[in-house]
Amino acid sequence: xxxxxxxxxxxxxxxxxxxxxxxxxxxxxxxxxxxxxxxxxxxxxxxxxxxxxxxxxxxxxxxxxxxxxxxxxxxxxxxxxxxxxxxxxxxxxxxxxxxxxxxxxxxxxxxxxxxxxxxxxxxxxxxxxxxxxxxxxxxxxxxxxxxxxxxxxxxxxxxxxxxxxxxxx
Amino acid sequence: xxxxxxxxxxxxxxxxxxxxxxxxxxxxxxxxxxxxxxxxxxxxxxxxxxxxxxxxxxxxxxxxxxxxxxxxxxxxxxxxxxxxxxxxxxxxxxxxxxxxxxxxxxxxxxxxxxxxxxxxxxxxxxxxxxxxxxxxxxxxxxxxxxxxxxxxxxxxxxxxxxxxxxxxxxxxxxxxxxxxxxxxxxxxxxxxxxxxxxxxxxxxxxxxxxxxxxxxxxxxxxxxxxxxxxxxxxxxxxxxxxxxxxxxxxxxxxxxxxxxxxxxxxxxxxxxxxxxxxxxxxxxxxxxxxxxxxxxxxxxxxxxxxxxxxxxxxxxxxxx
Numbered sequence: 081x082x083x084x085x086x087x088x089x090x091x092x093x094x095x096x097x098x099x100x101x102x103x104x105x106x107x108x109x110x111x112x113x114x115x116x117x118x119x120x121x122x123x124x125x126x127x128x129x130x131x132x133x134x135x136x137x138x139x140x141x142x143x144x145x146x147x148x149x150x151x152x153x154x155x156x157x158x159x160x161x162x163x164x165x166x167x168x169x170x171x172x173x174x175x176x177x178x179x180x181x182x183x184x185x186x187x188x189x190x191x192x193x194x195x196x197x198x199x200x201x202x203x204x205x206x207x208x209x210x211x212x213x214x215x216x217x218x219x220x221x222x223x224x225x226x227x228x229x230x231x232x233x234x235x236x237x238x239x240x241x242x243x244x245x246x247x248x249x
Numbered sequence: 250x251x252x253x254x255x256x257x258x259x260x261x262x263x264x265x266x267x268x269x270x271x272x273x274x275x276x277x278x279x280x281x282x283x284x285x286x287x288x289x290x291x292x293x294x295x296x297x298x299x300x301x302x303x304x305x306x307x308x309x310x311x312x313x314x315x316x317x318x319x320x321x322x323x324x325x326x327x328x329x330x331x332x333x334x335x336x337x338x339x340x341x342x343x344x345x346x347x348x349x350x351x352x353x354x355x356x357x358x359x360x361x362x363x364x365x366x367x368x369x370x371x372x373x374x375x376x377x378x379x380x381x382x383x384x385x386x387x388x389x390x391x392x393x394x395x396x397x398x399x400x401x402x403x404x405x406x407x408x409x410x411x412x413x414x415x416x417x418x419x420x421x422x423x424x425x426x427x428x429x430x431x432x433x434x435x436x437x438x439x440x441x442x443x444x445x446x447x448x449x450x451x452x453x454x455x456x457x458x459x460x461x462x463x464x465x466x467x468x469x470x471x472x473x474x475x476x477x478x479x480x481x482x483x484x485x486x487x488x489x490x491x492x493x494x495x496x497x498x499x500x501x502x503x504x505x506x507x508x509x510x511x512x513x514x515x516x517x518x519x520x521x522x523x524x525x526x527x528x529x530x531x532x533x534x535x536x537x538x539x540x541x542x543x544x545x546x547x548x549x550x551x552x553x554x555x556x557x558x559x560x561x562x563x564x565x566x567x568x569x
Binding site for chain 2: 138140141146147150151154155156157158159160187188192
């Protein structure tokens with residue numbers, strides 16, 4: 081669309097990698113949040129040479145809007161195959177918005193154990209937080225109008241792209 | 250009335266509000282339940298907070314251990330509060346009517362009823378009378394339906410066989426008294442299974458069973474030939490009135506699943522049984538414990554199916 085205010089996702093990813101490099105070691109646990117967060121986490125996991133396997137969370141069973149929105153059709157299985165206890169973790173999401181997804185992810189992580197530290201990485205922060213949550217590593221911020229939303233897409237070659245959606249009033 | 254008049258299990262948007270029978274449920278909803286159950290199978294965390302604060306009442310008007318226990322485990326893994334009521338032993342013997350019992354429990358702020366009853370249609374009856382924010386799950390009513398059993402059987406078949414569209418399935422035994430068989434036949438048909446066989450003596454088949462679209466066999470050896478899935482049924486001694494069978498031994502000889510009979514099915518055929526088994530009556534121990542038996546995985550999948558049904562029902566309220 082003309083005047084797309086969104087930055088290039090691949091560039092944001094590179095920025096994120098450089099920010100995280102000093103902090104993330106081979107034993108750091110990376111946890112992507114389905115679906116876009118997992119794509120970002122896969123790339124980070126590879127670029128940062130993390131040894132422990134990549135983990136993925138689907139927070140559907142932990143969401144606070146389940147009562148009003150019901151259960152998502154294709155809930156993925158959460159998979160954390162490493163020991164969470166005392167480990168440094170980085171939670172990875174594509175778009176940071178209200179913070180409610182992150183709240184749900186934190187609750188789920190604590191059902192696996194007590195991590196040593198949890199940090200948050202996001203490709204883009206679109207504002208509109210409803211909880212006291214902030215990213216430790218961030219690609220960019222974007223000022224979006226109410227009714228707009230951002231979605232991360234991945235093409236057949238694995239390239240990431242941010243797409244702007246306008247909600248019809 | 251806010252429920253869908255043509256199918257009282259659905260709300261006006263076509264979403265599942267009660268689970269009473271698999272008959273007439275669209276394939277889309279069955280797949281939704283099976284997919285959701287899949288996400289619960291193998292979840293490492295023992296408990297998820299989805300139904301926290303919900304009160305689920307297990308109303309068992311008829312004794313059952315396994316079904317009640319798996320519903321209880323499913324509800325607890327979703328963090329719901331579970332209250333078990335064995336009603337044949339309490340108020341009903343004091344003369345309270347079914348509706349009075351249900352009204353009283355509703356007044357205790359129930360969110361969901363799981364109902365097992367000896368009379369066909371009991372859970373429909375309850376579903377018609379409860380407040381609109383209460384969900385009802387049929388956990389077996391008389392000879393009518395046992396939808397979660399049918400669903401867990403479908404989950405099991407899908408798990409081992411992947412696809413329904415080329416399967417030959419045999420259902421063997423006491424079809425007449427079996428709500429399980431009815432639920433299986435409806436689900437298999439909806440999910441696109443091309444060939445369903447029922448194998449039973451004439452006395453244990455309902456009249457006009459062919460109208461359900463099944464092929465009838467009285468000879469078990471013929472019926473099992475080249476099947477992919479063998480679903481055994483329990484011989485329901487407690488429902489037998491009169492002389493439908495000469496004896497359990499006679500039944501075993503003709504309709505008990507033994508190794509040599511199972512050898513007529515495909516080499517990779519799986520054997521299901523809803524439990525509890527009468528070993529040496531409808532199934533031989535060597536088959537029940539053999540490598541083609543998936544009877545214990547069925548029990549495990551049953552928990553995931555019940556978690557899926559409960560979370561789908563509780564989640565449709567806001568959209569009602």
